[in-house]
Amino acid sequence: MYSKEVERILLKVQKPGRYVGGELNSVIKDKKDIDVRFAFCFPDVYEVGMSHLGMKILYSQFNTVPYIWCERVFAPWIDMEELMIERNIPLYGLESGDPITDFDFIGFTLQYELSYTNVLNMLKLAKIPIKSKDRPELKNIVVAGGPCACNPEPLAEFIDIFFIGEGEEVDLEVIELYRKFRAENKSKKEFLIAASQIQGVYVPALYNVEYNNDGTIKSFTPEEGAPAKITKRLMMNLDEVFYPDNFVVPTIEIIHDRAVEEIFRGCIRGCRFCQAGFLYRPVREKSVATIDKQCRELCKNTGYDEVSLSSLSSSDYSRVVELLTQLNKWSNEEKVSISLPSLRVDGFTDDIMSKIKTVRKSGLTFAPEAGSQRLRNVINKNVFEDELLQTCDTAFGGGWSKVKLYFMIGLPTETLDDVAEIAALGQKVVDTYYRNPNKQKGRAVSVTVSASSFVPKPFTPFQWEPQDTIPQLHEKQQHLKKSITTKKITYNYHEADTSFLEAVFARGDRKLCKVMEIACQNGFHFDGWDDCFSLDAWMKLFEQCGIDTAFYANRRRSFDELLPWDHIDYGVTKEFLISECKKAYEAATTPNCRQKCSNCGVGKWKGGICVEKRQSMV
């Protein structure tokens, strides 16, 4: 429960419902039964953070342990932040209203690079020193996980412990260790050294980095017996892994306001730009029976009338039709609709179409990612133009008339001709609509073409690639705009400025910590929001710190360079990534994991799809 001081400012800010808690299924515990308090912090506003599945899973899981109380914390929006600072109100947990300084663990999930300043800003609002070395006591341990933890280096000076990989087990092991060490009156240093021995734990303070004269990394040396390679954690059996039977149900509208059921982890595809496709290998599916049971429980305990079947590419679930048939057995009667996000162009069949979203026909979204076949081969998207047009035809015949197409510009080897082909592809979709005899009578087609700017990410075959400079990206955006000649196509593009900053942080090293620190002092926050982001301000800061941003974003790295994240092991070998990169230059594709094993390295764990029988063998 929020304090009296908070109550007095709530009616002065937008959407006060963000700051009060009290939602259905939020967990309130009696402090006298609690041994460890965990503040789960999402470094963005409530509506964004509450839509995040990972937080829902860990929140529920932590709270099933009787002596742990996990609370939620979100970044207050700028109006609230201003009043909190003015009135000296520290950042607090939504469940208890207690200040974050009362918590044993302060955990952040790192979903996107542009939230890094919010991480530091939230510590600042909590009145907790942002640098790890300025927090010498065994309390307020700052931990972080999530996909961006794969390159933890830009945050190395601030975070005590990074969790690499999936958190269900490793988080609890670390909490248990903390409990033991605190009872024995051990120091924080002793705790961190012991924690570094747990698989999936990275304690950046225990590693020493030396640089070459050109700014690249010379050596990376573990101290105090910390492992030279930090290997990710992963859950092999998804039928047995913890999954919540209820979600906290927000009273204000959030981004994804529905029940979410995770149907598998990983992705069979191996698109070469996609970090998630490599980080979460191997593919591990839940069984139809488990999904069915969990969906029912979630609907019962939340009242949601929509379940989203979530994964990196939901139509790749091996028994998707069987699953939808099973869910439809009760969903229609219970007035629950099933939605299948992340549909692939080649995964949208009549059979699937008839079983999802039978009530509302909203737009369909597909991501061909590149306009030309050559470039789609470069990125290993393995989608063909006729498949896309066939799929759109199916959808148009089924009553849809809105299609969104996602593309990236600035992909490796891309030319202006490739860019123009995005417009051509959009035009072909428009033409397909007008040729379809079963389309909705009297309705015009609406095709939205969205183009984001490619950001090279660690642990992908493109991790060595330079990002296009901002002027190059602008030229391509304008070229695409000029190439679109019909009003049936709406063209959206993302600002290249934010993609550039994302590229700097995504492949940054520890030298960026200084910039982060000053950014925090200068009040930088919400870089993912146009209201707050200013590239000019960032460029001044980089200049002030003597940082050359092109070194991080626009430089081609050589295959033998020691990369800032090379000490982190996600199972996929560097040799595999190099071979994939070379194949990209030849526009050669790689078959997906279900067709053929490409020997990426994660087979060493002998689990998931790596040990399943392939279709070609059965």
Place this chain on the structure above:
Amino acid sequence: MRNVRVWFKKEGTAKYISHLDLNRNMLRIIHMAKLPIWYTEGFNPHPFITFALPLSLGFSGLRESMDFKLLDDEMDLNEVKDRLNKCLPGGITVYDVTEQVMKPARITYALFNLKLSCDTVNTDELYEKVRELFAMDEIMMDKKSKAGIKEVDLKENICKFDIKNCESYVNIDVILPAGSMTNVNPKLIVDALKKFFDIEADFEIVRVDIYNENVESFV
């Protein structure tokens, strides 16, 4: 099929649920409670519910009501209450489910309770200023509506009031016009203190009851 009226309190954290969000939440809650109620029959079927009188964001309400059509004529109304209470978020409690006696269109007045306090002015002085305000011949205030800003005389709209000095705060009970015809927001009293005496008061506002044209409780 029968028309029922669900009576509930909205207080605590639920004060910060806007009317639009309340509507959305109630639809979900009715679905969750598996109440047999009438759904609209359009392209997007949803439970058909109406609220007698929206409550401003940040106010507590002690006699809030929501109407719907129950398909099951035999269902015990206490069960409707219990099922809803199991699904509601913190701060909302259903305390009764009844027949719909009056039509919401008859709502004419509402009784509000205001508790005012202030950092810069002590309660005695605040009490005097509030009394002074209520004693003025007219209290002209800007009232925002969809049509734009309109000037209203708060004074002539105050039907009945009582002001008490309660040591740590000033207590005001006031009846104001409410309903679909004229509606005066009690927050204007707080705004008037700022406008005429430059006092920025902290406030808690509770809508205690809702009345028809004869100042009888809406039932």
